[in-house]
Amino acid sequence: MFYRPEDGHGLPHNPFNAIVTPRPIGWIATRGADGADNLAPYSFFNAVAYVPPQVMFASTSAKPDREGTKDSVANIRETGVFCVNIVPFALKDAMNATSGAFPREVDEFARAGLEKAPCRTIDCPRVAAAPANLExxxxxxxxxxxxxxxxxxGEVTGIHLRDDCLAGGRFDVTLYQPLARLGYRDYAVVREVFELKRPGE
Incomplete structure (x- = not known):
């Protein structure tokens, strides 16, 4: 099968959503200029540089009360900060509960029953139970x-690591099992890890 995106694919669901997988999930926490907190997952997310450490996420839809974007982007425009929370398998339902297009005054932390913790380098909440948080x-x-x-x-200005996710001097993903986004309504969880040496190592 071949198709040009502008011509359509003729399938019941968009296959592009399932091709670039698995994708890490950036659970983005923000605080608006009015002090209202927001939390939303984004699967167009990744780390993009080591020094200084930098990340990115993409927002691809809009809400009527946010003038052409969503709460996360609108809040970041206002304050210039955000926190990325890493999603473990244990918090999959809480993450999903924060994925709706709620009115801007809704606090998704409270809606999902998540405890907030303060960030240290920015004025923004973070998910206390997350295995890692990137300010x-x-x-x-x-x-x-x-x-x-x-x-x-964004440039990462502070990193929180849960102590129980450290083993042998490494941040060990098998200890919290990161959640990944596939296509459609599908997700995956990392439970198996293996090493490969690069040529010359």
Missing amino acids: CRLTQIVRLSGDANFAVF
Whole structure:
């Protein structure tokens, strides 16, 4: 099968959503200028640089009360900060509970029954139970082609690691089993890890 995206695929569901997988999930916490907290998952997310450490996520839809974007991007525009919370398998239901297009005044932390913890380098809450949290300062928001498509880049200014996720001097993903996004309504969990040496190592 071959198709051009502008012509359509003719399938019941968009296959593009299932091709680039698995994708890590950035559970983005923000606080608006009015003090209202927000938490939402984004699967267009990744780390993009080591020194200084930087991450990005993309928002690809809009809400009527946010002028062409979603709460996360709107809050980051106002405050210049956000926190990425890593999603473990144990919090899959809480993550899903925060994924709706709720009114801007809804606190998704409370809706999902999640405890907040303060960040140290930015004025923003974080998910206390997450295995890791990345405190970020906005570096740029890039408008992408298409309606409501924005890529948000941030520099990591503080990192929280749960002590029970450290083993042998490493942050061990098998101890918390990160959740990943597949296509459609499908997700995956990392339970098996193996090493490969690069040529010359």
